[in-house]
Amino acid sequence: MRKIFLAFFLLCLFNFGFSQTKPTLTNSPETIRNLSTEDTLSRGSTRSTSNEKIKNLDAKIEQYLIISAERDTTIVDTSLTIQRYYKFNYLRRDNFGLMPFNNVGRSYNSLNYDFESTKLMPQFGARARHFNYMxxxxxxxYDVPTxxxxxxxxxxxxxxxxxxAFFTVNTSRQLNFSLAYKGLRSLGxxxxxxxxxxxxxxTTSYKTKNKRYIANAHIVMQDLLNEENGGLIDSNIEFFESGAPEFRDRAVLAVNFENAENILEGKRFHLDHQYHITKPQDSSANNLNIRHIMSLEDKFFEYRQTKANEYFGTAFIQNNIKERVTLEDFYSQLQLNYNDVTLGSFQVNVGYDNYNYGYDKVVRLINQDIPNRLKGDVVTVGGKYKKQFGKFLLKGELQANVSGDFDGNYFLAQASYPITKGINLSAKINHSSRMPNYNQLLYQSSYRNYNWSNNxxxxxxxxxxxxxxxxxxxxxxxxxTTINNYTYFKKNKDSNLVKPFQNDKTINYIKVKLSREFKLGKFALDNxxxxxxxxDDNAVLNVPELVTRNTLYYSDxxxxxxxxxxxxxxxNYFSKYHMNAYDPLLAEFYVQTNQEYGGFPRFDFFINARVQQARIYLKAEHFNAAWTGYDFYSAPNYPYRxxxxxxGLVWNFFL
Structure with missing residues (x-):
């Protein structure tokens, strides 16, 4: 099946690449359907405020279009704003609510959670490594004139x-290609x-001249490797917190082990194409189209260690530990979309998911056999609805698994209304039911404790x-949010080693977030x-009560x-709480209630500048570290920076 899909994918790309015409730059840009406040080129930015002309006099900044997976369109932004500054980081997005580890490219401890979900299948494990997994x-x-x-x-x-590094070009008004590579190497x-x-x-995008057929496709290959050390050993915590000059060189502090690493790798082939049965018109006309989405993704997580360490308990083998878990997932969905001027927009869809997760061996324990595979097929059905009633916008969608070993369903409804100019009110309700993550259902390891099969x-x-x-x-x-059957990792009371558990109590979680910027002349305060x-009676979902970020800055x-x-x-500041600990073998965070962390301030000084399309950033991170106390942690036994x-810089070139 994978070979058939890959052959079809490459055939589509081959057909797109030929029968094209030379590009013309004098055509007017396509209608921008949804101008959001997200700059998807850098995975989050603001709408362009630049009125600059590009070197080619026939092309303007507003013609450089970025199309999301949901076909929403924004324009390239070369402005310098405080929001762009927040997104100048490894993730290329605002990381408010995330606590970075001491080395860039490692994980983040979550200071808040969002349980809204429209996923029906279990997620692959090693969630601590997925922050930068695209x-x-x-x-x-993309669609660009030059x-x-x-x-x-x-x-x-x-x-x-x-x-x-990112590059995109239109070989014609119908065909676009883009290439990008994000790389990191940091010793720490x-x-x-x-x-x-x-x-x-x-990526590649193609549309026929009459715009009845549209196709977007991408190939993504990712490898994320981290050396693991288990954090500082307990006896060295006091040396770190003392602030003594002889321990300012952090390399002298002892860690739990120095012979392990884990890696997450994945490759994905994705095609999303649509055919308009009726010729597409503007939004005032009825429209009927068929859309097909299919995706093939192979990924694996591997933990390697040259010699077993008692940090994870007893092991079956003592040398050259190498354990890999894989997931092969093929997904296909067929949609029928109808837009009626009077009744609204309707969609019905049917989907098929073929999954194969697991290992190459069966593990036999004294009282349990651990199987090696979770594999099967799931069929889903669903629908969507959207209608504008005057100023009132209503959206709804639902989907359910109707066949297969995994039950699941979700329902999402949204409504919005502009009260006055500049003030918009919206409401959303979401219900979701799905299986826990794969690594909570099945896991195998060379370490005896890290083997389980759960129902x-x-x-x-x-x-x-x-x-x-x-x-x-x-x-x-x-x-x-109300949460039932919450599944989490925690140390077993008997073995004092990490295992998955499922909560038997209902959790109620309330979150209030406020943002506001105040300006006075050339000064501003962003909050x-x-x-x-x-x-939560069992204290398995722990978050700080208060998280804040406040920026006082000058612009001119x-x-x-x-x-x-x-x-x-x-x-930056978050109040003390029982911060989750990190397990490097699983690449997962687990619940701990022994000690509270947090309550320390972080001050960053920055100077940002923009010259034409180049933005230059200079930042003194955590400059208060030496005089507010060495009690800053990203996770237990893992000090912050x-x-x-x-x-650094971000530079756009328009040719």
Whole structure:
């Protein structure tokens, strides 16, 4: 099946590449259907505020289009704003609510959770390694009048750097290609903490001249490697927290082991194409089309260790541990979409998922046999609806598994209404039921404790969200979530080693997030504050009650407006709580309730500048580290970063 799919995929690309005409730059740009506040070129930005002309006089900045997986369109943005500054990081998106580890390219501890879900299948494990794993929704497509390049560079920690290079070109008004590669290598400040990652992306978009047939396709190949050390040994915690000069060189601090690494690799072939049965018109006309989406993804997670360590308990073998878990997943969905001017937009769909997760052997324990595979087929059916009633917008969608070993369903409804100009009110309700992640259902390891096969119930969540968008007043989001059968990792009381468990109590989780920027002349104060409360009898979902980020900065033009400058200080803080610990063998976070972490301030000083399409960033991270106490951690036994100065740039080239 995989060979058939790959042959079809390559045949489609071959057909797209021939029978094309030369590009013309004088054509007017396509209608931009949804101008959001996300710049999908760098995985999150603001709408372009630049009025610049490109070197080719026939092309304008507004013609450089970015199309998301859901066919929403934005334009390339070369502006310098505080929101762009927040996204100048390894993930290329705002990481508010995430606590980075000490070396770039490692994991992030989550300070908040979003349980809204439209996924019906279990997720692959090693979730701590997936922050930089690009999913289908992270890949964008392009339509540009002239070739476009974006170069991203930022320094790392000791002997390394991070880059993200992107290039796209239209060979005609019908055909676009893009190539991108994001790479990182960073040694880190602590022993055995090297990171080395790569994300390769290739996309192509094609449409016929009459626009009745549209196709988007991509190939993504990713490898994310981390050396693992288990964090500082307990006896060295006091040396770190003492702040003594002899321990400022973090390489002298002892770690739990220096002979292990894990790697997450994946490759995906994806095709999304659509044919309009009736000739596409503007939004005032009825329309009928068929859309087909298919995707083939192979991924694996591997843990390697030259010699067993008692950190994970007893092992079956003592040397050259190498354990790999794989997932092969083929997905295909067929949609029938109908848009009626009076009744609204309708969609019905049917999907098919073939999955194969597991290992190459069966493990026999004294009282249990651990199987090696979870494999099968799942058939889904679903639908969507969208209708504009005057100013009132209503959306709804639902989907359910109707055949196969995994039960699952979800329902999502959204409504929005603009109260006045600049103030929008929206509400959303989501119900989801799906199986826990694959590695919570089945896991094998050379370490005796890390072997299990569980028959867990479906994770069920209900979320209600209200949002007020009023930039001149405040953007406020309130959501309340109820969670049943929550599945988590925690140390077993008997063995004191990590295993998966399922909660037998209902969890109630409330989150309120407020953002507001105040401006006075050339000064501004940008604020994002989040309050959280959890009602959980078993204390398995732990979050800080308060998370805040506040930035005071100054902006102005210099040198006859040839340079735009922003400089200021950012304050980050979260209150103390039982922060999750990290397990390097699973690449998962697990619940701990022995000690609270947090309550330490982080101050960053920055100078950002923009010259034409180049944005230059200079940042003094955590400059208060030496005088507010060495009690800063990303996870238990994993200290956060010391004071460091880093710089980088993002540069667009329009040819």
């Amino acid at each position: 999913e289908i929704e992270d890949i964008n497509y 070739p476009l390049t974006e170069l991203y560079f930022k320094t790392a920690f000791e002997q390394g750097q991070q880059v993200d 400040k602590y022993q055995h903490a090297l990171t080395s990652t790569g994300n390769f992306r290739f 867990f119930k479906n994770l069920e969540t209900q979320k209600l969200e209200f949002k007020i968008s009023a930039p001149k007043i405040a953007n406020i989001t309130v959501d309340a 994002t504050i989040m309050y959280q409360k959890v009602d 033009y210099l040198f006859k407006k040839a340079l735009f400058l922003q400089t200021g200080v950012t304050f 010391d004071f460091v100065i880093r710089f």
